[in-house]
Amino acid sequence: MTFTLEQGEMLGIVGESGSGKSVTAKALMNLLPRTAEIDGRVRFDGEDVRALAAAGSRHFWGVRMTMVFQDPMTSLNPVKKCGEQIAETLRYHLGHGRVAAMKAATDLLEQVGVPEPGRRVNQYPHQLSGGLRQRVVIAMALACEPDLLIADEPTTAVDVTVQKRILDLLDSLRKERGMSMILITHDLGVARGRCDDVAVMYAGRIVERSSTETLFDRSRHPYTDALVRSIPRIEQPSHARLDPIPGRPPELIDPPVQCAFAPRCRYAQADCLESVPPTEGVGESHEFACHHPANTPRGREALANNVAAGVTAAGLQISYRKTR
Amino acid sequence: MRSLVLSRLAQLVLVLLAVTFLAFSAMNVLGDPLFNIVGPLAELDCDAVSRGEIASTSSSLDATRTDCEIVAEAKAEFRLDEPLMKRYVLWLTDSARGDFGTSFASEGVPVSDILKEKFPASIKLMIYAEVIALGLAIPLGVYGAYRANRRPDRILSVVSFGALAIPNFALGVVLLYVFGLKAGIFPSSYDSSSFRTELTSLFLPALTLGSGLAAGYQRLLRTDLVTTLQEDFVHMARAKGMTDRHIMFRHALRPSLFSVITVFGIQTGALIGGALVVEQIYLIPGVGRELVTAVVRDDFPVVLAGVTIIATAFVVINFAVDLLYGWLDPRVRAKS
Numbered sequence: 001m002t003f004t005l006e007q008g009e010m011l012g013i014v015g016e017s018g019s020g021k022s023v024t025a026k027a028l029m030n031l032l033p034r035t036a037e038i039d040g041r042v043r044f045d046g047e048d049v050r051a052l053a054a055a056g057s058r059h060f061w062g063v064r065m066t067m068v069f070q071d072p073m074t075s076l077n078p079v080k081k082c083g084e085q086i087a088e089t090l091r092y093h094l095g096h097g098r099v100a101a102m103k104a105a106t107d108l109l110e111q112v113g114v115p116e117p118g119r120r121v122n123q124y125p126h127q128l129s130g131g132l133r134q135r136v137v138i139a140m141a142l143a144c145e146p147d148l149l150i151a152d153e154p155t156t157a158v159d160v161t162v163q164k165r166i167l168d169l170l171d172s173l174r175k176e177r178g179m180s181m182i183l184i185t186h187d188l189g190v191a192r193g194r195c196d197d198v199a200v201m202y203a204g205r206i207v208e209r210s211s212t213e214t215l216f217d218r219s220r221h222p223y224t225d226a227l228v229r230s231i232p233r234i235e236q237p238s239h240a241r242l243d244p245i246p247g248r249p250p251e252l253i254d255p256p257v258q259c260a261f262a263p264r265c266r267y268a269q270a271d272c273l274e275s276v277p278p279t280e281g282v283g284e285s286h287e288f289a290c291h292h293p294a295n296t297p298r299g300r301e302a303l304a305n306n307v308a309a310g311v312t313a314a315g316l317q318i319s320y321r322k323t324r
Numbered sequence: 325m326r327s328l329v330l331s332r333l334a335q336l337v338l339v340l341l342a343v344t345f346l347a348f349s350a351m352n353v354l355g356d357p358l359f360n361i362v363g364p365l366a367e368l369d370c371d372a373v374s375r376g377e378i379a380s381t382s383s384s385l386d387a388t389r390t391d392c393e394i395v396a397e398a399k400a401e402f403r404l405d406e407p408l409m410k411r412y413v414l415w416l417t418d419s420a421r422g423d424f425g426t427s428f429a430s431e432g433v434p435v436s437d438i439l440k441e442k443f444p445a446s447i448k449l450m451i452y453a454e455v456i457a458l459g460l461a462i463p464l465g466v467y468g469a470y471r472a473n474r475r476p477d478r479i480l481s482v483v484s485f486g487a488l489a490i491p492n493f494a495l496g497v498v499l500l501y502v503f504g505l506k507a508g509i510f511p512s513s514y515d516s517s518s519f520r521t522e523l524t525s526l527f528l529p530a531l532t533l534g535s536g537l538a539a540g541y542q543r544l545l546r547t548d549l550v551t552t553l554q555e556d557f558v559h560m561a562r563a564k565g566m567t568d569r570h571i572m573f574r575h576a577l578r579p580s581l582f583s584v585i586t587v588f589g590i591q592t593g594a595l596i597g598g599a600l601v602v603e604q605i606y607l608i609p610g611v612g613r614e615l616v617t618a619v620v621r622d623d624f625p626v627v628l629a630g631v632t633i634i635a636t637a638f639v640v641i642n643f644a645v646d647l648l649y650g651w652l653d654p655r656v657r658a659k660s
Contacts, residue, residue, distance in 0.1 A: 029562075029563050031559055059565065060565065061562075061563060061564075062563065062564040066563055066564065066565075067560075067563040069556055069560055069563075070556075071556060074555060074556035075556040075557055075559070075560040076560070077557040077561070077579075078557070078579065079578050079579050079652065080574075080575070088564075088566065088570075089564045089565070092565070092566060092567075092570070093565060124654040124655070126654065126655050127658075137560070141563075141564075143564075
């Protein structure tokens with residue numbers, strides 16, 4: 001997988017559970033276990049991030065690049081006061097004294113919209129609601145004014161109203177600070193509404209990446225296309241059947257040499273089972289990895305063939321469906 | 325907090341009543357206190373003597389009368405004519421005032437004096453053993469978790485199980501022989517003349533007593549730490565760029581201490597039992613040796629007082645452990 005992110009931009013990474021979104025984030029954050037095999041390169045503002053990791057760089061992660069985790073209920077240490085958890089970053093990276101760091105922590109809580117920050121710094125995580133905890137986590141991540149914030153499903157564990165407020169907060173902070181963000185989510189609606197670019201992951205690969213608008217309006221990869229179609233739409237009559245993707249994601253242990261999505265794909269042809277499709281348009285504004293991209297003549301032909309036969313090359317039974 | 329203290333006090337009272345009553349009645353039913361005080365004279369049928377019916381086989385009636393006076397005196401002093409329950413209640417009220425009576429064996433010596441003399445050495449030994457145990461177990465537990473499932477951890481695991489498997493008496497004898505008698509690094513007998521001599525002369529006994537404890541604590545801490553290190557907040561701390569050392573000691577250690585302190589409390593009982601053996605091997609004039617002697621001689625007041633104090637210590641230490649839970653985890657504090 002290859003992607004670039006400009007300063008101040010927000011990249012969305014979407015995909016099902018197990019598609020490799022979080023592993024990507026952890027690889028960027030140098031959080032993978034020691035046993036992980038890593039290759040490839042990450043360049044951050046011209047610096048090779050893996051060389052920084054090898055050199056034991058102390059003030060890179062947490063200062064220039066930080067991360068917010070999915071579950072605010074578990075990502076705060078239950079036995080430390082919220083203020084201390086924010087302050088320790090400032091003390092370690094920026095060398096603040098205890099008092100100055102606590103003062104800065106209070107200010108940070110205020111910036112992320114925590115009411116009564118002076119009281120909250122002295123409270124333990126269990127005394128706060130989920131939404132407030134996620135704000136504390138965000139304050140913690142923002143403490144050293146990072147250039148890049150990776151948010152791994154930051155709103156999955158909080159309820160819908162809190163979700164919107166957290167996303168609004170992240171948006172405004174990003175704009176204020178010119179910070180770049182990677183937003184990992186499985187919520188296509190969130191990706192569509194918030195991100196400049198979106199990358200779709202499937203079975204550990206980016207199968208399609210482009211600007212948000214292009215991706216949703218002119219999807220090329222059948223997986224993206226199917227995902228977009230499966231979003232419930234408000235103009236549909238109520239109780240309309242959703243359009244799910246048949247099957248389940250592949251096992252990634254020893255996968256066959258073929259397009260990983262082929263068994264579930266309505267466009268699948270013989271060549272999809274023979275080789276892994278290369279990524280087209282790398283480095284350009286729209287890249288995708290498919291032999292028979294959707295919404296192209298090749299794709300339409302493949303789909304028409306499969307519909308006529310009633311079965312795809314991978315053996316998936318399909319019936320004719322009205323396309324939009 | 326107040327309700328916790330009150331409920332613990334109630335628990336302490338209940339435990340003490342149960343333990344002392346059991347010990348008191350067992351000793352009175354299974355043994356004959358009179359025999360332990362006056363010896364064979366206890367066999368004398370003094371009712372018959374007072375009626376002038378039996379003359380002693382070996383001495384005159386007068387001498388036998390004197391013997392009976394001794395028996396009567398002993399019965400009066402130790403209230404042996406009273407029913408069991410009443411004697412228990414009398415003992416209870418006396419000991420609540422700190423008066424544990426006098427020893428049967430060493431005549432007229434108050435039990436509290438004996439205990440005051442014997443307890444310090446034992447307490448020092450036990451504290452020393454715990455200090456050694458925790459001093460070894462915490463760094464080694466942290467190191468084992470840090471290198472989990474790799475060679476250092478595996479070696480530590482083998483060593484721990486070894487230490488757990490060796491009984492105190494075997495380890496005690498070996499250490500005494502090798503480091504005390506052969507190498508002469510440590511004195512082989514207890515010397516309380518100064519803090520320094522005490523520290524060196526109690527080192528081998530404390531190590532004997534503490535090594536098994538250390539091994540148990542190390543295993544528990546290592547396992548709990550490995551679990552804690554997989555928590556999200558540890559990943560979060562790592563994402564904040566905190567060092568391994570900081571994460572280990574400032575984030576992971578405290579929430580991982582629960583099992584260790586729980587076992588710390590429960591092990592107090594085993595520690596007292598272990599101290600008894602170790603005191604025998606190293607000839608430390610502690611309460612363990614005193615109690616063994618007292619049990620063998622059926623010296624009831626001494627045994628009862630020892631049991632009472634040990635039971636109290638057990639309950640108090642476990643209460644302290646409960647307070648520690650609250651200190652370790654604010655969520656526990658919120659509930660109590």
